[in-house]
Amino acid sequence: MDLQLSGTRVLVTGGTRGIGRAIVEAFLDEGATVGFCARNADAVSATQDALSQRGAVTGTVVDVGDGDAIAAWVDRSAASFGGLDTVVASVSALAIPDTEENWLASLNVDLMHTVRLVRAALPHLEQAPAPSIIAISSVSGRESDFASGPYGTAKTAIIGYINGLAMQLAEKGIRANTVSPGNTYFEGGVWASIESGDPDLYRTAVDLNPTGHMGTPQEVAAPVVFLASPVASRISGTNLVVDGALTRGVQV
Template identity: 85%
Template sequence: MDLQLNGARVLVTGGTRGIGRAIVEAFLDEGATVGFCARDADAVSATQQALAGRGDVTGSVVDVGDGEALAAWVDRSAAAFGGLDTVVANVSALAIPDTEENWQLSLNVDVMHTVRLVRAALPHLERSSMPSIIAISSVSGRESDFASGPYGTAKTAILGYVSGLALQLAEKGIRANAVSPGNTYFDGGVWASIETGNPGLYQTAVGLNPTGHMGTPQEIAAPVVFLASPVAGRVSGANLVVDGALTRGIQV
């Protein structure tokens, strides 16, 4: 299937590792021009060098918790690309323990970075012929689990925000969707850390999934790219759960 993304102009927050990097790679494989950001300058540089042969990619050092810096990156990227077609709000603070600091982090990084990214991108998306907004939520935003609290609540808020965006922006032809991954394993990721630091929790989490294993970043990235494509032009306001049948609730 041709996803019709050749030449599409895409921004991804948190593109140096895990799901974010897989999303960057998947868009590049479709012929898109991709800009990504992250806080770590060395990681940004290394990722851009590693992906340079894969397509047109630009990495930038940005702290998404800084609203002015985030907006400046969006405008700078749009000017360099000649516009924007898709933005993907991927960054999460992954602040799970129930502390005051983690509530503030989750609200500022997970929720408000998504809001600020959309606000900054909207003037550019309004001029696109295939505008799309995608936010990465989580199954923890859909049902209660061990990550309920700052992280889970922020992910639930993202789902509500995206649903509202889809309604508000429909008349402008701008689509907004969320993707909610289940447990996703990659080297250096949270589950790799839990595997060694709390093997009991890791085995419990694996055992809960009927597939018997966790997902990969690439398995999350593919649905993200599909939702961004004109092929999914009638899909807006959706929460696409990508979890290998981990969650049992029926979406109504």
């Protein structure tokens, strides 16, 4: 299937590792021009170097907790690319324990960075032929689990925010969706850390999944790219769960 993404212009927050990096790679493989950001300058540089042979990619050092920095990055990228077609908000503070600091971090990084990215991108998306907004939430935003609290609440809020955007922006032809991954394993990620630091929790998490294993970043990236594509032109306001049948609730 041709996803009709060749030549489209995409921004991805948190593109140096895990799901974010896999999303950058997947868009590049479809022929898109991709800009990504992250906080760590060395990681940004290394990622851009590693992916430069894969397609047109530009990495920028941005702290997504800084609204002015996000806005400046979006505007510079749109000017460089000649516009924007898709933005993907994929950064998370991964602030799980129930502390005051983690509540503030989750709301500022997970939720408000999504809001700021959308606000900055909207003037550019309104000029695009098939614009799309995608935010990465989590199954912890859909069902109560060990990550309920700062992390899970922020992820729930993201789903609600994006769903509202879908209705508000439909008349402008801008689609908005969320993707909610289940447990996703990659080296250097949170589950790799839990595997070594709390093996009982890791085994419990694996055993809960009917597939018997966790997902990969690539398995999350593929549906993100599909949702962003013109092929998915009738899909907006959806929370697409990518969890290998982990969650039990029925979406209605």
